[in-house]
Amino acid sequence: MIKLFDYELSGNCYKVRLMLSLLGLEHEIVPVNFMEGEHKSPPFLKLNPLGQIPILIDGDLVIHDSQAILVYLARRYGGENWLPIEAESMGKVVQWLSIAANEIQHGPATARLHFVFNLKTDLELVQHRANVILKVLDEHLQKRNWLELDHPTIADVACYPYVGLAPEGGISLEAYPNVVAWIDRIKKLKGYVGMPGL
Known part of the structure; x- marks a missing residue:
């Protein structure tokens, strides 16, 4: 197992x-x-x-x-479905894994650490980074339901948690309606499970 x-x-x-x-x-x-x-x-x-x-x-x-x-x-x-092996599709999915590990981790995730785990950080800087990547995500999701392809992939799974938890880092999602709609779509996936804060 x-x-x-x-x-x-x-x-x-x-x-x-x-x-x-x-x-x-x-x-x-x-x-x-x-x-x-x-x-x-x-x-x-x-x-x-x-x-x-x-x-x-x-x-x-x-x-x-x-x-x-x-x-x-x-x-x-x-x-x-979750990770295609065709080169272009795979590249488009994997680029979001990098964004999850970098821009999202050093933005909304770090802001959340400040509040939830008392991490000492430059809160203004990490909240700014969070809003930069949230704006990118919101614009990217303007004419699509999922980050890449026409169905959910590991790109969505990788980016979702710390974006969805952004309010725990003092970051409102109100200005990002496409991100909010994407979060709602993820929560409706068959087999979805939540966590505290989501």
Whole structure:
């Protein structure tokens, strides 16, 4: 059975929980005491030397990093829909994984960390970054339902959590109606599961 080492309030862990549910995959959740630093303990460092979660175990495979796990699950269990292998379509989907790991992580995700986990950060800067990427997303979604192709892909799963959680970082989504509509579409997907704040 697939095992996911998980922390409930982590948007990156949630991406994987959501993907597992959308694919209808049986799995075991292994809660990690993140606040006590369990992810930095020697047993965890053997699984991920970076001391980060999520970590997914599938048989003999141990894989970490939420974007990498999404790619693995999509190709292993999801067929062409979630991550196509045709070069142009794959490139369009994967570019959003980079945006999730960079612009979204360093914008809305970091702003949320400030409020939810008391992270010391330049709040004005990260909220500005958040609004920059939200404007890009809103304009991109103006004439489409999903980030790429004509159906949901791992691009949507990767970008959704910290965009949806932006209000927890003091960032209103009112100015981004296309983003709000996209969030609502994701919540209506078969197999959707939420997390605190979503």
